[in-house]
Amino acid sequence: MEESLLERVMKRKVEEEAGVTKVARVMEGEAGVTGLPTEGELKDRLLIEGVENAISRYGVKMSVDDIEEVKSKEMELKDREETGEKVENDAEYKYRSLEIKLQRSEDEKEQMKHELKKVTQNMQKYENQSKKIQEKNTLEMENYKKVVVKLQEKIECPVCLEVPREGPMPCCPVGHLTCSPCLERLGTQARQGRVECPTCREPMGEGRSSLARIVIENMAHQCSFEGCEEMVHYNDYGQHQAVCRFRRVVCPGDCDLLMAFCEVKKHAATCQEVSRGFGVKTLTQEEKQDTDVKWVSEMFSDVNGATFFLQTNKEDNIFSMDVVMLGSKDECKELSAEVSIANPDTKNVFHRTTFSPRPISVSNNPRDSSLVVRQSTIARYWNYNQKTKNYEFTVTAKVHRVTA
Numbered sequence: 001m002e003e004s005l006l007e008r009v010m011k012r013k014v015e016e017e018a019g020v021t022k023v024a025r026v027m028e029g030e031a032g033v034t035g036l037p038t039e040g041e042l043k044d045r046l047l048i049e050g051v052e053n054a055i056s057r058y059g060v061k062m063s064v065d066d067i068e069e070v071k072s073k074e075m076e077l078k079d080r081e082e083t084g085e086k087v088e089n090d091a092e093y094k095y096r097s098l099e100i101k102l103q104r105s106e107d108e109k110e111q112m113k114h115e116l117k118k119v120t121q122n123m124q125k126y127e128n129q130s131k132k133i134q135e136k137n138t139l140e141m142e143n144y145k146k147v148v149v150k151l152q153e154k155i156e157c158p159v160c161l162e163v164p165r166e167g168p169m170p171c172c173p174v175g176h177l178t179c180s181p182c183l184e185r186l187g188t189q190a191r192q193g194r195v196e197c198p199t200c201r202e203p204m205g206e207g208r209s210s211l212a213r214i215v216i217e218n219m220a221h222q223c224s225f226e227g228c229e230e231m232v233h234y235n236d237y238g239q240h241q242a243v244c245r246f247r248r249v250v251c252p253g254d255c256d257l258l259m260a261f262c263e264v265k266k267h268a269a270t271c272q273e274v275s276r277g278f279g280v281k282t283l284t285q286e287e288k289q290d291t292d293v294k295w296v297s298e299m300f301s302d303v304n305g306a307t308f309f310l311q312t313n314k315e316d317n318i319f320s321m322d323v324v325m326l327g328s329k330d331e332c333k334e335l336s337a338e339v340s341i342a343n344p345d346t347k348n349v350f351h352r353t354t355f356s357p358r359p360i361s362v363s364n365n366p367r368d369s370s371l372v373v374r375q376s377t378i379a380r381y382w383n384y385n386q387k388t389k390n391y392e393f394t395v396t397a398k399v400h401r402v403t404a
């Protein structure tokens with residue numbers, strides 16, 4: 001039985017590997033060599049050279065489907081020749097371009113595999129590098145922190161045990177430091193004006209440590225507000241404290257409680273001196289006279305959800321009103337509060353004023369209020385309630401952003 005071309009090509013591949021002469025030489029006259037194709041077979045081969053080349057080039061690399069395709073092409077070509085039909089050039093051409101495409105995609109696949117490998121290797125390299133940099137940074141940060149702690153220990157005042165945040169740093173002739181406020185206190189207690197160094201008891205003298213000042217001005221200081229863990233650089237310290245969540249503020253109601261800024265909302269929800277929204281304010285016959293009155297602070301929000309408190313007081317027949325923002329001075333700058341005083345019966349607004357809200361702070365001083373109105377002004381329009389015999393009026397406020 002005749003061997004199929006595929007079998008022959010496979011066989012030849014084995015032979016080539018074994019060092020047997022290539023097809024070209026067979027064609028030149030070495031036909032008949034055992035195991036190699038005969039002249040008749042070579043004719044076949046010439047017709048289907050493209051097929052053959054492809055098989056020998058790809059050999060075992062080709063998939064079963066590819067081989068099947070090549071085989072069927074081989075059969076087709078053979079049939080055509082047997083029936084005397086000429087092999088059409090374009091069919092062969094089409095077939096060859098299929099081969100080229102096949103080869104190209106194979107090459108591209110190899111190329112992509114190679115590039116993928118390279119990318120993976122690079123990624124691994126970068127990952128390792130960034131890990132090393134991170135480790136180095138952590139180490140340097142730790143060293144820096146150690147140095148800062150050492151410096152802080154060295155310039156800590158031996159009296160109040162605090163790291164001064166402001167110069168000058170007084171020092172004794174030996175070099176021991178004391179903070180300025182403590183030295184001042186020691187001075188007022190000293191006998192005959194002789195101030196001793198709290199560390200070595202030598203007279204302090206007028207020495208100032210410029211080194212300590214440089215250290216103070218170039219280090220981060222722990223924020224002094226209770227609860228705040230932040231380390232803030234000397235230059236940013238004041239700015240931080242003005243907006244620190246733990247800065248001390250007084251209740252915007254009249255309970256006088258001091259608390260951290262971040263606790264105000266929670267406190268206001270339960271404080272007896274704060275209410276939600278605006279209500280009718282009343283004055284009894286006695287209160288209308290010279291009595292001082294403080295109404296509960298009324299909590300409200302603007303469209304952005306910021307919290308405000310409207311404070312209303314009466315002292316010496318003068319009404320004072322203010323809008324306090326649960327926010328910083330800078331935040332208040334961008335806002336405008338509009339306060340309206342009205343008759344709750346007729347709804348007639350008889351007084352309306354606009355001013356900047358003030359930021360919540362450590363104290364409430366009604367005398368600094370933004371809006372001051374005499375009782376006689378309000379009394380002209382307020383409502384006299386026949387039933388309760390009280391005088392009634394409402395004060396409402398809204399806050400909006402100042403448009404530049």
Ligand SMILES: [Zn+2]
Pocket residue numbers: 157158159160161162178179180181182183
């Ligand atoms: Zn001190």
Ligand SMILES: [Zn+2]
Pocket residue numbers: 172173174175176197198199200201202
């Ligand atoms: Zn000393």
Ligand SMILES: [Zn+2]
Pocket residue numbers: 223224225228229230240241244245246247
């Ligand atoms: Zn702070």
Ligand SMILES: [Zn+2]
Pocket residue numbers: 251252253254255256257267268271272273
């Ligand atoms: Zn309160």
